[in-house]
Amino acid sequence: xxxxxxxxxxxxxxxxxxxxxxxxxxxxxxxxxxxxxxxxxxxxxxxxxxxxxxxxxxxxxxxxxxxxxxxxxxxxxxxxxxxxxxxxxxxxxxxxxxxxxxxxxxxxxxxxxxxxxxxxxxxxxxxxxxxxxxxxxxxxxxxxxxxxxxxxxxxxxxxxxxxxxxxxxxxxxxxxxxxxxxxxxxxxxxxxxxxxxxxxxxxxxxxxxx
Numbered sequence: 001x002x003x004x005x006x007x008x009x010x011x012x013x014x015x016x017x018x019x020x021x022x023x024x025x026x027x028x029x030x031x032x033x034x035x036x037x038x039x040x041x042x043x044x045x046x047x048x049x050x051x052x053x054x055x056x057x058x059x060x061x062x063x064x065x066x067x068x069x070x071x072x073x074x075x076x077x078x079x080x081x082x083x084x085x086x087x088x089x090x091x092x093x094x095x096x097x098x099x100x101x102x103x104x105x106x107x108x109x110x111x112x113x114x115x116x117x118x119x120x121x122x123x124x125x126x127x128x129x130x131x132x133x134x135x136x137x138x139x140x141x142x143x144x145x146x147x148x149x150x151x152x153x154x155x156x157x158x159x160x161x162x163x164x165x166x167x168x169x170x171x172x173x174x175x176x177x178x179x180x181x182x183x184x185x186x187x188x189x190x191x192x193x194x195x196x197x198x199x200x201x202x203x204x205x206x207x208x209x210x
Contacts, residue, residue: 001051003058003069021054033093034078034151040092044100048073052104071101072109077152079113080185116152116183121168123147124156124179134173142177151188156181 003019023030029046036043052071059066075094083090094111101108114122124145133140144157159167161178168181186195 001055003055019055019058021051021058023050023054026050032078032150033075033097034082036093036096037082037086037089040089041096043093044096044098044103048097048100049104052101052106055106056104066105067107069106070109071106073097073101073111075113076119077116077149077183077185077188077191080116081151081191083113116154116185117166117168117181119152120145120147120154120156120181120183121170121179123154124158124181125170125172134175136173149188150190151185152191153184153187154182155184 001021002017005016005018007014007016027046027050029042030050031047033043033047036047055069055071056066059069073094075090079090079093082093090113094113098108098111101111124142127145128134128142131140131143132138133142142158145154147154157180159178159180161167161169164180166180166182168179170177170179186192
């Protein structure tokens with residue numbers, strides 16, 4: 001879970017990281033949302049509640065009212081994989097997560113699964129923000145990104161404007177960018193290894209493994 005702070009000045013918005021939490025050690029039953037596919041009702045109590053409870057403690061220690069902090073939940077490729085064959089499980093997992101957010105006293109914001117193109121775009125934006133690409137008056141060239149996650153891989157880079165469905169147009173700090181953005185579902189490190197196990201068994205382990 002990540003908490004971000006928005007600062008506005010001269011009509012522009014600056015977003016900075018304020019707090020993050022990843023339970024360590026993880027409490028019993030805690031895991032990624034996709035791990036609750038067979039018991040979606042536990043996604044909220046076991047997967048989300050430990051995160052928002054940690055956020056509650058941080059806000060209380062910094063005298064920040066919970067009502068001022070809407071909580072968005074954005075699932076990624078693991079949930080996109082489930083949605084291919086079991087969309088009802090995705091809906092139930094999302095509903096359980098949303099209920100946990102509200103039950104902790106927060107206002108649920110956007111709760112759902114991010115498209116692959118948006119995931120690639122957001123990774124590209126994060127990398128280029130960190131390297132100073134978007135600084136006003138700067139001349140740092142945008143970098144392309146290749147990201148390998150658990151259930152998908154993403155590629156994104158700035159390109160010329162085009163009508164391609166894989167190019168997303170965004171404006172950042174008053175400058176327009178056309179970003180080629182694509183995600184490859186199933187080519188994440190966990191999914192790729194999982195899918196090679198049957199092939200290894202069928203070939204006595206002689207196949208290539210990622």
